[in-house]
Amino acid sequence: MKSSGGGRPNRITIRDVAADADVSVAAVSKVLREAYGVSASMRSKVHSSMAKLGYRPHTAARGMRGQTFTLGLILPDIRNPFFADIIAGFQDGLEGTQYQALIGINRSTSMVEEGLVDSMIDRQMDGLLIVGANDHEQLIAIAQRKPLVTIGNHHASNEVYDTVNNDDDEAARLAVRHLVDGGYRNIAMLSLITDSTIIKERERGYTDEMNRLGLSRFARIVRSDQLQSSVQNAARAILTGPDRTEALFCWTDFIALQVIGVATELGLGIPDDVAIVGHDNTMYCDFGQNSLTSVDQSGRLLGLEAARRLIERIKGRQATEHYLVSPRLVVRRSSVRNILTEPAAAL
Amino acid sequence: MKSSGGGRPNRITIRDVAADADVSVAAVSKVLREAYGVSASMRSKVHSSMAKLGYRPHTAARGMRGQTFTLGLILPDIRNPFFADIIAGFQDGLEGTQYQALIGINRSTSMVEEGLVDSMIDRQMDGLLIVGANDHEQLIAIAQRKPLVTIGNHHASNEVYDTVNNDDDEAARLAVRHLVDGGYRNIAMLSLITDSTIIKERERGYTDEMNRLGLSRFARIVRSDQLQSSVQNAARAILTGPDRTEALFCWTDFIALQVIGVATELGLGIPDDVAIVGHDNTMYCDFGQNSLTSVDQSGRLLGLEAARRLIERIKGRQATEHYLVSPRLVVRRSSVRNILTEPAAAL
């Protein structure tokens, strides 16, 4: 009479739990959803039945009616180890909640593949975190369908979705200021051909700070795509010839490391002939052959704050929030003249 | 009478499509699933209605009855850019199918977090690809619940799940042979403290090849964990002292690059004082300051083959398959004595 018959031996359903705990199915559901109107005794009774039977809610069934407790995380490509920090931070932010993150890789550049977003919405995900996409129109459209937070998308004035960002403007300023403090004046920036707002912010910070310090005559932005050959050509152009630069701020470490390679092959000393500063402070910066000064943006913090905001959104917050993380500069040998190896290693 | 009333304006369901195409709901479902017993005219009629209405199947609803066309991809951590290739290959393998990959990051080391697997199974994923996990018992248990393929797990004799692997034994042999051909004899291996079968295979290949070439007196495996300080200590131990090595095979590029850093700081010339060979042939190998010889395992191919096999499995294949990809060595300056910079660059 208790159980609905010994039919299939397979899945433990909410019905089995209800029967075991001797309460209604709806009551179990309430406990599950931490909904209003459940007494403590009922809660503990149900919990112990769930544990005893090894019950696990069927996400698809939940998805048909309510939430799935699944959050979609869309990343552009995953080669930059910096993204691993975002993921880790995001997962940290989900710790202790019922939410699970599932990641999709977006193969297009500035937009988000419609198919990927659709597929996450089809799968009834409760909210989306999109990293690195910039198509504002598209993001607004997505935000109308699901709670949305973005990272790496400087449209901070919008009223539709939350943004979490590194202060990329400040990042470039930090790099310029540091180089100027070290006596460099002819400072160029190696940037990316893109419509990414991150890059635009970095370029803006670079230009503004050069102007502010009265160095506008040296300001020079060279843009390249990400192909190894393009990067190397750009680097050679900047590092050779009569107007070669004294110092170079690169939009990301991966590029900066290539520049170090090119400079080495050109027989240029770093930092004596040319100083180099990167961005992201990836682990490779620390290796002896690189020792690359770099701007650190805490991916972990970005991910964590994004998780927090996304959950708030799902729980009903309406007002938009825009959060900016301050970067910090990690100085290494690539940008500091006249430091001997020994004392530097002792630090 | 046709439509079920103008109730909610929201979602286009299979019912709306059926009404529009003037056929039964079941017929539409059959078209969707490419099931047997659908005439060409019916198929095209239904397809055009779907396109016209912009119908998208509701994955949660599908999950309640049949498949979700979602595949779970579990990765260990994502810092090694090599994983990006696996993902890309896997997605390539899904191109043109209805399947979508969703990725979960496993934070534990050799095992798979139970929570992650459970959550993918709760979400009714049709199959799982697990990369880098080694707990055979656990994998067998998982395979009993869902179609399973693994990458980076050398339990090729099992009869329960498919494996796709780099030939890690051969990878180490390639490295040793190359170094011996170049005149090196005292060749050590820098390995990892782990129970990963990948690493065990590489160690076996190294040891066997050293023995085969009569160099067993030089064979020496030093194991370290992944902490930067541990790696550097291990590198120093191998590179200094009376029994310092002439050549070093490192289990992965990231470690090899750190060794290059340590060697540089010790004032050792590469490759004249010590030759270094890495594994994975990540993009960093190519940079001038590294120019690291490395064993290339095609992550793309691994991912592609895994996707193919997983889908076959889902479609009902019972027999187990174990696929091995042959690695190839990419030679750069770090392991070849007496090559001038100029001719090498000209290659």
Next chain:
DNA sequence: TGTTCTACGTGCATCGTTCTATATTTCAGC
């Protein structure tokens, strides 16, 4: 003691598919 209010529980319709069992159509062979 009767009335109102609140907190807690419950029954049942519902979500959008799949799939079984059954009905209908088509057509070759006579």
Next chain:
DNA sequence: GCTGAAATATAGAACGATGCACGTAGAACA
């Protein structure tokens, strides 16, 4: 034109949760 088999289409019952609308018990108040 009839028969039966093969091919194609259909109705409707699941699947496992959620959450509305409602019922009930007991406390609070007069």
